[in-house]
Amino acid sequence: MKQLLFLLLTITVFGCQKSTNETLLFVGSYTDKQPGEGIHVYQFNNETGESVLKYTLDSITNTSFLKLSDNGExxxxxxxxxMPHHGKVAAFKVDTQNTKLELLNMQDCGGLNPAHLEIDNTGNHLLNSNYSDGSLSLFKxxxxxxxxxxxxxxxxxxSSIIKSRQEASHMHSANFSPDGNYVFAHDLGADKIRRFTLSKTxxxxxxxxxxxxxxxxxxxxxxxxxxxxxxFGYLANELSGKVDAYQYDNGNLVFIEDYLSYGQQQDIYRTADIHISxxxxxxxxxxxxxxxxxxTVFQINQDNGKLTLVERTDTGGQxxxxxxxxxxxxxxxVANMFTDNIVVFHRDLETGKLTKxxxxxxxxxxxxxQIKIYN
Structure with a gap:
């Protein structure tokens, strides 16, 4: 009788729970400026690196940048x-039980061509960067x-010196500082990092x-x-193809050194995304x-923030x-936009090197x- 009771309790407690350590992969896409399949949600296998499509959000236009809350909810x-009109920012509830998204609401982003989203470390505020009209918008x-x-x-x-790309302000992204007291917004058109305090009441x-x-x-x-x-902080410069290393100290970014991200000098550079392990x-x-x-993989000197080149790896797409x-x-x-593929690399934890x-x-x-492990 005791064994039967224990079995029933085990089923009750554990049988209805979702398996632990499930990882979800969220992919945002351009949809050719018309309603289409904008967001895909995959189940990602942490052991093999394989993905299984679980959900597709259709009939939505150019969902080209995603940001997941820290808790993944x-x-x-x-x-x-x-688009030629103001864009929007949409909020979704992540339904991990059924692996789908529930639209909560959508708000005008206050400008043209929203390109980047960032959430502060309290989870209470969201920053949106509008590229085409050089604007920055803040949401509660x-x-x-x-x-x-x-x-x-x-x-x-x-504006700045490259007239074909820097004829006007182009706000490409923004970041909250690690201490949560400042915002740094990156203006591709002006060659400036615009710095702000957060005035809180x-x-x-x-x-x-x-x-x-x-x-x-x-x-x-x-x-x-x-x-x-x-x-430390690191800036990816699209037009020069370089990474700038900075020391961060209480709202100040002090330049350390810059590094060419490309393998060789070119007439045109298009450096894009940057992340730290x-x-x-x-x-x-x-x-x-x-x-x-x-x-491009760099090793970071933990004492002075300087970078040392490790390798450059082909992304398996364009x-x-x-x-x-x-x-x-x-x-x-890696999301290869022009070849319609996401390539998965194994990353060596000791050397930082990538294997396709x-x-x-x-x-x-x-x-x-965006990728998240749900415990």
């Missing part, structure tokens, strides 16, 4: 990027994960502009990654042609706009990846 996406995240109407929009007018938060940080002319600041230790030992950067589609590192550090996944696996995911125009 909510997914945020830009909507209607690269409600307790249920939905977005309030935008609370602030800042517009910038500026009991009811609201607002951005207040400080003195901008100038990058080298023609750099084209695009994406940025802070080191896990909070002491979970252990903080290695930095990864993607290069999108025209003659080189690679992931135009690696975005990539992601598995939370365990074991895999790196035969686990490609076929998906049209992938442009953004």
């Amino acid at each position: 909510y997914l945020y996406s830009v909507v209607e990027s690269q 995240i409600k307790e249920n994960g939905s977005l309030e109407a935008l609370s602030q929009v800042l517009h910038f007018k500026d 009991e009811d609201s938060v607002a951005l207040k502009n400080l003195k901008d940080i100038k990058t080298k002319l023609g750099s084209g600041p695009r994406h940025f990654a802070f080191h896990p230790n909070g002491k 979970p252990d903080g030992k290695f930095l990864y950067v993607s290069n999108r042609g025209p003659e080189e589609d690679t992931i 135009h690696p706009r975005n990539f992601a590192i598995h939370p365990s550090g074991k895999y790196l996944l 696996l035969d686990k490609d995911i076929k998906v049209k125009s992938p442009s953004s990846i």
Whole structure:
């Protein structure tokens, strides 16, 4: 009788729970400026690197950048990027039990061509960067994960020396500082990192502009990654093909050194995404042609933040706009936008080097990846 009771309790407690350590992969795509299959959700096998498609969000336009909340409960996406009218930001509830997304709400993003989303370390605020009209918008995240109407929009007018790309301000991304007190926004058109304080009251938060940080002319600041230790930051410059290393100290970024991400000098550079391994030992950067589609691997000096080249690896496709590192550090996944494939690499934890696996995911125009282990 006692054995039967124990068995029933075991079934009751464990039988209805979802298996632990399930990993979900979220992929955002361009949809040719018309409603289409914008977001795909895959079940990712942590042992083999294989993926199984579980859900597709259809009839939505140009969901080209995704951002997952730290707890994985909510997914945020830009909507209607690269359109002639204001884009939007959508909030979704992640249903891990049924592996699908539930739309919570959608808000006007306050500008043209939303390109990047970032969430602060409290999970209460979301920043959106609008590329085409050089603007930055701030949203309050409600307790249920939905977005309030935008609370602030800042517009910038500026330019720099490459007239074909820097004729106006182009805000490409923004990051909250590790201490949560500052925002750094990266203006490709102006060759500037725009710096803000977060002015907080009991009811609201607002951005207040400080003195901008100038990058080298023609750099084209695009994406940025802070080191896990909070002491260093790294800027991927699209137009110069270089990575700038900075020391971070209480709202200041002090330039250390820059490094060519490409294997050789070219007339045109298209450096794109940048991420640091979970252990903080290695930095990864993607290069999108025209003659080189690679992931460049650097080793990070933990004392001074300087970089040492490890290798450059072909991405197995064209135009690696975005990539992601598995939370365990074991895999790196690259979204090759022009060849409609996501390539999975095994990542050596000791050397940082990448080995391509035969686990490609076929998906049209992938442009953004988020990955999360659900315990």
